Every structure is written in structure tokens, then in C-alpha cells.
Amino acid sequence: MNAQTNVKAAKANILQGINAAIADAMEEDDNVIALGEDLADPEEGGVCGVTKGLSSRFGEHRVRSTPISEQAIIGAAIGASLIGFKPVAEIMLMNFTTVAMDMIVNHAAKLRFMSGGQTHVPIVIRTMTGTGFASGGQHCDYLEAWFAHTAGIKVVAPSSPKDAYGLMRSAIDDPDPVLFIENLPTYWSPDEAPEKGHRVPIGKANVLNEGSDVTIIAYARMIQEAVPAVARLKEAGISAELIDLRTIAPWDKDTVVKSVARTGRAIIVHEAVTPFGAGAEIAAVLNEELFGKLRAPVKRLGGVFCPVPFSKPLETAFAPQTADIVAAAEALVKS
Amino acid sequence: MNAQTNVKAAKANILQGINAAIADAMEEDDNVIALGEDLADPEEGGVCGVTKGLSSRFGEHRVRSTPISEQAIIGAAIGASLIGFKPVAEIMLMNFTTVAMDMIVNHAAKLRFMSGGQTHVPIVIRTMTGTGFASGGQHCDYLEAWFAHTAGIKVVAPSSPKDAYGLMRSAIDDPDPVLFIENLPTYWSPDEAPEKGHRVPIGKANVLNEGSDVTIIAYARMIQEAVPAVARLKEAGISAELIDLRTIAPWDKDTVVKSVARTGRAIIVHEAVTPFGAGAEIAAVLNEELFGKLRAPVKRLGGVFCPVPFSKPLETAFAPQTADIVAAAEALVKS
Amino acid sequence: MSNRATPDAATQVEIYRRMALIKANDERSRKVIMSGRLVMPYYSPRGQEVIPSAMSVNLTDDDYICTIYRGSHDQLAKGLPLKDLWAEVAGRVDGTCKGKGGPMHVTYPTKGIMVTTGIVGASMPIANGLAWGSQLRGDGRVTVAYFGDGASNIGAFHEALNLAAVWKLPVIFVCQNNEWGEHTHYDKTSNVKVADRAAAYGMAGERVDGNDPFAMYAAASEAVARARAGEGPTLIEAMTYRFFGHVFGDADNYMDKARKAEAMANDPVPRFRAKLIETGLATEAQLAEMEAGIEKEIDEAVEFALASDFPGVEEMKRDVFAEEMA
Amino acid sequence: MSNRATPDAATQVEIYRRMALIKANDERSRKVIMSGRLVMPYYSPRGQEVIPSAMSVNLTDDDYICTIYRGSHDQLAKGLPLKDLWAEVAGRVDGTCKGKGGPMHVTYPTKGIMVTTGIVGASMPIANGLAWGSQLRGDGRVTVAYFGDGASNIGAFHEALNLAAVWKLPVIFVCQNNEWGEHTHYDKTSNVKVADRAAAYGMAGERVDGNDPFAMYAAASEAVARARAGEGPTLIEAMTYRFFGHVFGDADNYMDKARKAEAMANDPVPRFRAKLIETGLATEAQLAEMEAGIEKEIDEAVEFALASDFPGVEEMKRDVFAEEMA
Numbered sequence A, B: 001m002n003a004q005t006n007v008k009a010a011k012a013n014i015l016q017g018i019n020a021a022i023a024d025a026m027e028e029d030d031n032v033i034a035l036g037e038d039l040a041d042p043e044e045g046g047v048c049g050v051t052k053g054l055s056s057r058f059g060e061h062r063v064r065s066t067p068i069s070e071q072a073i074i075g076a077a078i079g080a081s082l083i084g085f086k087p088v089a090e091i092m093l094m095n096f097t098t099v100a101m102d103m104i105v106n107h108a109a110k111l112r113f114m115s116g117g118q119t120h121v122p123i124v125i126r127t128m129t130g131t132g133f134a135s136g137g138q139h140c141d142y143l144e145a146w147f148a149h150t151a152g153i154k155v156v157a158p159s160s161p162k163d164a165y166g167l168m169r170s171a172i173d174d175p176d177p178v179l180f181i182e183n184l185p186t187y188w189s190p191d192e193a194p195e196k197g198h199r200v201p202i203g204k205a206n207v208l209n210e211g212s213d214v215t216i217i218a219y220a221r222m223i224q225e226a227v228p229a230v231a232r233l234k235e236a237g238i239s240a241e242l243i244d245l246r247t248i249a250p251w252d253k254d255t256v257v258k259s260v261a262r263t264g265r266a267i268i269v270h271e272a273v274t275p276f277g278a279g280a281e282i283a284a285v286l287n288e289e290l291f292g293k294l295r296a297p298v299k300r301l302g303g304v305f306c307p308v309p310f311s312k313p314l315e316t317a318f319a320p321q322t323a324d325i326v327a328a329a330e331a332l333v334k335s
Numbered sequence C, D: 001m002s003n004r005a006t007p008d009a010a011t012q013v014e015i016y017r018r019m020a021l022i023k024a025n026d027e028r029s030r031k032v033i034m035s036g037r038l039v040m041p042y043y044s045p046r047g048q049e050v051i052p053s054a055m056s057v058n059l060t061d062d063d064y065i066c067t068i069y070r071g072s073h074d075q076l077a078k079g080l081p082l083k084d085l086w087a088e089v090a091g092r093v094d095g096t097c098k099g100k101g102g103p104m105h106v107t108y109p110t111k112g113i114m115v116t117t118g119i120v121g122a123s124m125p126i127a128n129g130l131a132w133g134s135q136l137r138g139d140g141r142v143t144v145a146y147f148g149d150g151a152s153n154i155g156a157f158h159e160a161l162n163l164a165a166v167w168k169l170p171v172i173f174v175c176q177n178n179e180w181g182e183h184t185h186y187d188k189t190s191n192v193k194v195a196d197r198a199a200a201y202g203m204a205g206e207r208v209d210g211n212d213p214f215a216m217y218a219a220a221s222e223a224v225a226r227a228r229a230g231e232g233p234t235l236i237e238a239m240t241y242r243f244f245g246h247v248f249g250d251a252d253n254y255m256d257k258a259r260k261a262e263a264m265a266n267d268p269v270p271r272f273r274a275k276l277i278e279t280g281l282a283t284e285a286q287l288a289e290m291e292a293g294i295e296k297e298i299d300e301a302v303e304f305a306l307a308s309d310f311p312g313v314e315e316m317k318r319d320v321f322a323e324e325m326a
């Protein structure tokens, strides 16, 4: 029993990783504050409980539930950040960033530059998304490419409890705005627990598996599709390198280019629709940096170019799956 | 004098092209209506006068000035379109789409799909943008990549009075939402006048100059930078094909891929910042379709990755210029 | 209240029929989800039956509504056929939207159900556009935008109500104030009544007991008359209570137990049922028969839905644009 | 009004000094642009001098403001040095923002000028955040959000005022109602006074004559006292008039000529100047000397600015993030 308890104690899920990271940051620094809809404990610490316990521990003045007013949420975060606070603001779902784009893009991302460096906006914007829960067309888009296309804001998307903790700590430390994308369906996947104080540097990818035939570049839930793909490919005699990008902007060109320089083949996997997605940028850079050195065209696997459908079989077919990754890798290696 | 008058009569600028297209469409079809800030004649037909004369001719019920309420503007356009109207809505500047993204992306673009085809949203969203008028960080962004990354909305950007007219007519005809991007600094550039009823099909690029050494793909104001570049390259003995993309989504893969298949070299030029821009998608597709057949890496020329600076020398350096295009083409051909 | 519009006998029974339909459909929905036969995000309208029932008896099929994720009551009250609804929420090809929309996006133009949105606040700006269309055509149609108390704090509410007031649009903004926006109580998000905001737009507005069919009917019929007469929009804040958690599966621990028990004890559906019998407008037997008919219709709808096919993946390339995707 | 706060003699003169500074700076700005020595989008605050002048004498350097593209009056009244302003609008490296922000984004934290935005409505949500920070620190600071009449119809206004009211933030929303939003008259965009909307948030609010230094001072000082006392936000609708077109170069043909002539005949700057002399608070000679001093300071600022260097293109890689771009 004891041993098992220990094993259990060393496990955590992503939701807990995020919660612990915010809690530890709040404990260390009074300037860390949080706001968003349903965020405080009387409202159950968020619809999924990511911030549960924080307001009880640090007070409702530091962890505030808000009206349904996303512009006001991000505006309040920006304003407080200008005078030394480090607000962690929640936009419940990524599709709801659409009602706060002005605050995020025209203000949070630009105030440092437009003020000539006199002010800066050290905020974290947490937002969750992802297909799999039958929520249909307006609740599970991945829109990271929009923000990556915006100068002045960073974009991260963890795929494990440790990374969730480490990236959140780094995001809170960061002197500039960071969009922190949480995958809703994998909130509860257990994995190795983070250590207190752990940091994952923003802009650094993580090589999850070393391989020599093909490089698979993915992030967020797509890691969960890619890991079994790597195993299946191994069985089929294909050695796949798996890179968890972790940061989409600024992405780790160095690690990715070096890997693909070695393998000669690359597959980029994301849940966002393929056209004009983050994969396009990565593919463009790989082709430019490794011109004439690739053994096969860079392959992009993304969501089907349609709004996310509700009907289960369609929703399932929307985002890339393990089998798609395996098939793509096999096709590349054969080509 | 007479001859000169005739020549003059055959000239028009882009602003006039757009105005004439909306007027002709309104004349032909009572369901064409227009709305936006300052749009009607008591408010001078828009801040630049693009819609001047329309409300006097068709009535203020069909051409309505609105409060400063972009969500309400797009919402009203969507609602009216659901019951057979063809609204032409103006969001004054492209940066202000940020306050209406929910209406545009979650609703206009998705209602056809989410309703299983029962409803559709035949609206045109006009918006102007572009560097050159010293308006700084919040007034001249090109954000076409965001919308191109959204299933369900089309994106066009004319570079001449004829195309402006023809694309506007096609956009109004189109049964789905079309984002119509107007370049502010080139509104008044005169060129050949459009003929009444002219249509430019959405999704069709325009080969402005045929060439064999390199393909330059551009749109909007970048055409004005590219045309002299082509001339200069010719002097330097380089034969450049110039393609005006005209439609960014869905872009004309066929024309572009065929051209680059011939020239073996491609330069994509846009004012939007380079990373994660429209050029990334085009580069990714070219590399995939023409793998092993390119003579040089695809080159992307876009805005510097920063908010648009105010200071004149910096603003000028922000977007690609003729000299940059020439230099890029020469480098590609030499490589 | 005495000089306000009152529903006649037949209308009262019709209001009840719609209420009973909503209640029965809600109970069945929860049961079917609980049984595992269906997976969907389900936002129960239980407790809010009166509002759309008393509203819609003042509307015809030609009038429009825009509603929200918590919208099955609004849709059923407006005449949405059960089979089409059930097939949709089951993600089947026979659903209103071929299964592609799902419960948060049910659309059925035949009955004027033009938009169901999952975005807080979004029903209102779009409703304006439908109303603007009616104003342009002079067709006398009315548009109703349903939304919640929580939505009254978002920017779209403000922009939409102001535009409607300035343009005198034939639109009615019906706020179903069920006290809760997800896990947050209304009182924590606003210092005023929602209806008090009507004055900020120079619009007619009132707070009514949305669980009282008479009060709700009076407010609705007056607002509809105002809209049809070209006298502009109305904001109705209909007070009600959400019997369950925000979404199916939410244990609603944040909801005050006593307040909830009180609201459920005042369940508007049996209350109005008893009243109809008491005032002699219907007999117990008549209502029981009506209710049995509803149950049977729901039985059929559920079976129809679950027997219907799922759409094929090729449907992902359709309805993105008019032309099919490559 | 008699029992309202009145500025003392020194404060009246100080209000006038700020007004005179704003007026002189506006006149010079238009002159310099007209001469071709400077190219910038210029939004004249002429006619609106009283509002920020009477507001800011109630503030210290520690208090914050967020303002808009039409903001040079707000900035100067809050203490922005002329040299820093002119170098900025000339796009020079000695400007407040190294020339990278320009006239629409002047920032100067030393004097509490935290944000200047070009987006209608955006000053308000950010002001809330500054005020929230002050509330958390208990430092007694006050934040003022300036905005126009047109901005009162956009969603951000609604969300910001509601949050400020619910959270009782020490923030003051000062709407400078100059009757125009670009080319559109306020009356065409709203059925009510802006100040009437305060009630929709349970917030203190009033409409005042923003061209009357006494009325504006009273409203400002009461609002500041309310905020410092932790009693929450205030909405002040300050009535004024825009003397020129929306932006420099706009021929303002849409503006009623008679109304404009009337407003200009009532120019608040000479009016208050005459009053100060009439009431013996200053002599003609004193004011003339003050004005001459201002002119000289502006002369120096313009020359300083135009002699300053442009930033190098490497500045495009700086201040995007804390770390320089590659």
C-alpha cells in the first residue's frame, strides 16, 4: 500500500500542474493575481476547477471572479500589469478570445513597443480548448496561429503536468504577455508530477523521443496521438523523432531544424485547421533552412478545413489521429 | 481638350471602383444594403468617401450610418443576410475587426455549416488598412492570415480600380461571407476604369507580367512595389513573372503552382508581418507540390515582426519595398 | 396589472401545453443522457418553461427568434418538431442541421428559429439584423432575442440594445434571469436589475415574474404589439430560476440549497397546471391526456433519432461554403 | 451648485494656465503641420481645454490617466513635458516613446500618463486595471479614463463601467462629449445622455458643462474624493464642442455652421481668461506674460523636436519583447 501511495503522490494531472504553478507563484509574489469568470472558490474555482483553492488561500481580492466581460477581464489585467502586478487572466474557452482580441492584440501585445519600452504587460492569458467533448463549432477551435502572427505576445501549449507547471511558472515570470493554451480533454490525464519551482523555458522544444527516419513535431493533445504513433512506427521499423514544441511563438527553430536536418523528413501535427495554420510557418522555415536537404516534402497534419462538427464520428475525424500520423510517416519514408 | 477628357473619363481610382460596384449592385438588387460608421451622406459617405452618394441615391434606410459598435454592425449584417439581404458592412479599419471577431469568425463564417446548410451569410465586410500614413501601431495591420485560417469566409484584396470593382461585384454576388480588404494609401491611385457589370472571379489570380526566371506573388499595395521591381529586374536581365493573388482565401493554387513550376523560384510579398503570415501557407504548398523541382528556396517578404512603428523612417522600413523585391529576386536567381 | 393583456382560455391551455412539452423533454433528455444512450453538452431549461411559452403564443411561424445553448425550451415553444431536435442532439443526419450543429446550434428557419449560439451575448446583435430586415420590408415580423442574466454584462448586449433603440427595430430582448451565469450569482456581477438598463438606451423595459404565465404573457404581448406597430424594441427581464447546474453533470454545489428548494417547491409547471384545473379551463383528465400525448411524441422522437444514421465524413466538406470543398 | 467644491484663486489660475497651454499647443501644432514641417495624424482638442485642466488640478503625478488619440490636452494637463511630446509626434528618438508610438500612443508614466490608445473604447477597461492595482495596494491613487461621446456606444464602455461599479474601483470615467464621433453627430447614435447610463451600473454620474471650469472642477473634485474614499467610480459626461474636423485635414462640411460659430464665439479659453481678470485673480499683464512664457516653451520644444534624431531601424527589433529580437 505504502509504495503505491508514493507512486500516487508522484503523479499529477495537467489541471493540478497549472493549479500548483499559480499557487506557488502567488505564494512567492504578492503581485501575482488572478481573474476570470467563476475563478474564485464560491464559484468552484473555475468551471473545471483549475483555480480551485486559490481564493480561499490568497483571498478573493487576489483571485477574483468576474462578470462575463472578456474585454473588461483582459483590460483589467493589462492595467494592473502596467504598474507591477502579474495578472493571470482566464478567457474560459479559446473561441471567446474573439470578444477580447482588441485588448489582446492591439494593447497587451503592443504597449511595450508603442511606449518605447516605458511600459510592458507581464500578463498570462489562460484559455482552454480542444475537440473531443462534442461541444461543436464554437467551443473547441485552436487559434494559436492568430497570436503567433502577432508581434509582442508569446504562445505556449503544454502537453504534460510537468510542462504545464513549468511553462506556467515561466509565463508568470515572463515580462511580456503569454497566451497559455490548455487542452480541455486532457486536463485529467495523469503523469509525472512537477517539482515545486520547476521551470520550462519559453521557446524551448522538448525531444520526447529520438529517432532517425522522420521528425514528428506536435504540441498539446496531439502529443497523445503522436506517442502511440511513434511506438507503432517503431514496430514497423521506422525510427521517429518526436518533438513537443511546447512554445508555438517563439518556436524553437534550432531544435526543430537540427532534428529535421538529421532525419530529412518532417510531419507537423496540430489540431487547428491546416490552411494558414502554425504548421505552415514551420514548413516554410524548414523548407527554407533545409533547401535541397530534405528527403521528402514536409507534411502537415491539421484539422479538416471546416468548423468543428458536433456529430461524434465527424468530430473524431476532424483532428489528426494516431493512424493519420503513422500513415503520413510511412508515406514519407516510402516516398 | 476632347481627347484628354476621354482619356480622363476612362480613368478611375480604387475608391471610385468600389463606390461604383456597390452603387451598381444596389441599383440591380434591392436586397443590397450597406451599413457602417459615417457611411451615409450626411456623414460624408465614410471617412474617405468610399460610399459617397449612395444614401442620397438609395435612401438612408438602405445605406445607414451606425453608432461606433462593430459587433452590432456585423451582427446586423449577419441577421439581415439570413433572410435574403446582401449587406455590405464596413469595419472602418482592419485593426477594428478585433472588436468584432466573434461575429465574424464564430458566426458569419460558421452559420452555414452549423445549420447544416439551412442558413447562409452572404455579407461583404469592407475594411481598409495599410502603412504609409503615419498612423502607428493600431491602424494599419494586415490581418488577412487570421481570416484565411478560418473555414467559411473568403478574403479578397484588390490592387486596381478594375479589380476593386470586379471583386466587389463578385463578393456581393457570393452566397458566403467575404472579407474585402481595401488599401488606404492607394485609394486614390488612378488606373483603367472598370466597365459596368465587370466581374473578377473570387479565387482567381491575375498574371500581371509573364516571366521565366522567378515568380513574384503579391497583392494589395505590394503590387505597386512589385511592378517597378519587375521593370528593374528586366533591366538586370531577370525575367520575372508577377502574379496578383487578388484572393487570399481560397487562393489560386493552380495558377501559382503552375507558374512556379515553370520559373522554379518564388517570392511572396505581403505587408503583414512575415511569421505565420499568408506567405507561410503559400510557401508550404509550393514546397509540397514542387518538391525537388524548385531551383531556390521560396522567399517570403513581409512586414518586420513588430507593431507598425510611427516614426517615418521606421514605418517606411516596415513593409517590403521595390528594392527588397529586386534584391530578393537577384539573390534567388544567383543562388 | 389588471389593465394588462390577459391570455384567453385557449391561449392559457396552449401556454401550458408548451410548458409541459418543455418539462417533459427536459426530463427525458436528462434520462437519456444518464442512461448513456446519448452524449451531448446539455443545458437544462428546467424551471424556465413559462418564459418562451408565454412569449411564443404571441408570435407566428413568420416571426424570428435567436437563442442560446440553453435554448431547447425556446426552440420547442417556437414549434421545433421533436424528431428534428432529437436527431440533431444525437448528431444524426436527420437532425435540423444534419447533426453538424448539435444542441448549441439548433436552427430551423421553417419555424423562425434562425440562430442558436454558444457565445454569450451573440444572440442580440444578430436579432437586430433580422429585425432590420423586417423593418426594411415592412412585413410586420418581430424578432425575439433570448439570453441570460450573465449576458447582460457583455459588450454585445450594450451595442445591440443601443442600435435597436436608435433604429427603432422590431426586436424584443428577453433576458431569462435565472440568477446564475455558470457558477456565478447575478448579484456578484451587477449592481442593478437588468431591466433598469433599458433606460440607458431610451428603450421600453420591465422586470416581470417570468414564472408567472400571466405576467409574462402581458409583457410579451405588449412588447410584440409595440414592435409590430413600429414603436421600437423592448427589454424584458423575466425572473426565473435554474433548477439544475449550469450544464448536465455540474453538481451545483455553489447554489444555495434553501433557495433552490424554494424555487423547486414553486415549480411553475405544476403550479400553472393546478391553476388551469382550478379555474376550470381544463380537467385533470384532459391535461393527463395531453401529457401522455407529449410523452408518446417524445418516445417516437428519441427512437427516430437513435435509429437515424450519422452523417458521413464527406459532410465536413459540405456547407463550409455554398460550393463543396475539394 | 452653490454648495459644490470651488477652486481657490491659485487653482483657478492654474486651470487657466493649463488651458492656455493646450490652446497654444494646438494652434502651434496645426501651424507646424500646415507649414509641412511635420506629418502626423492630428486630432485637435481645441474647444475641450477646460475638461482635463479642471480635472487634473485635482490629481497628483501619482494618479493615472488613460486617454485616446485626441489626447494632447489630457496629456499636457497632466504634466507631459512639451519637449517629450513634440519629439514624439515628430517621430524622434527623444520623444516619450522614442518616436515609435506617435501622437496616438503617447505614454509618460512619470506623470501617470499610462496609455494613449487609438481604439475607441479601449481606455476604459485598462483604466480599471490601474485602479484595481491601486485598490489592492491601498495607495489612494485615482485613475481617470478619458473617452469621447462616440465611445459610449461600444461594448468596452459597458463592460468596463459595470466591472468598475461592481468592484468599486477608484476610477473616473470622463466622457468628453464634443457632439461628434468622426462625422456622426451624437444624437444619431444614442437616445439618451451619456450620463444617464451611470444608473445602469449603479454608479454615480452626472452631465456637466465641460466648458465651465467651475462646474467641471466641482464634478472632478467630488469624483476624485469619492474614488479616494473607496466609494467607487463616477461617470462624468462633460459637454463641450469640437472646434475643428475630426482629424487635421477634415473639412468638416458635415458640421452645422451656425452651431459651430456659436461654440467658437463661446470659446472657453478667452472666456475664462476674461473672468480671471474681471474677478481680480490675475491681471492682463500677468496672463500675457504667462502666455508668452508658454509660447516660448513651445518654440523651444518644436525646435528641440525637429533637431532631434530619428530612431534607427534597429529600434524595430527593440521593445517588441523585453529581449531584443534576432
Ligand SMILES: Cc1ncc(C[n+]2csc(CCOP(=O)(O)OP(=O)(O)O)c2C)c(N)n1
Residues within 6 Å of the ligand: A037, A068, A070, A092, A096, A099, C070, C118, C119, C120, C121, C147, C148, C149, C150, C151, C152, C178, C180, C181, C182, C242, C246
Ligand atoms: C463570450 C463568452 N464568454 C463565456 C462563455 C462561457 N459561458 C457559457 S454559458 C455562461 C453563463 C451564461 O449565463 P447566462 O447569460 O445567465 O445564461 P444561462 O446559462 O443562465 O442561461 C458562460 C460564462 C461563453 N459561452 N461566451
Ligand SMILES: Cc1ncc(C[n+]2csc(CCOP(=O)(O)OP(=O)(O)O)c2C)c(N)n1
Residues within 6 Å of the ligand: B037, B068, B070, B092, B096, B099, D070, D118, D119, D120, D121, D147, D148, D149, D150, D151, D152, D178, D180, D181, D182, D242, D246
Ligand atoms: C473600435 C474602433 N472603431 C472605430 C474607430 C474609428 N474612429 C476613430 S475616432 C472615432 C470617433 C470617436 O468619437 P468620440 O468617441 O466621440 O471621440 P472624439 O474623436 O470625438 O474625441 C472613430 C469612429 C476606432 N478608432 N476604433
Ligand SMILES: [Mg+2]
Residues within 6 Å of the ligand: C148, C149, C150, C176, C177, C178, C179, C180, C181, C182
Ligand atoms: Mg443565467
Ligand SMILES: [Mg+2]
Residues within 6 Å of the ligand: D148, D149, D150, D176, D177, D178, D179, D180, D181, D182
Ligand atoms: Mg466625440
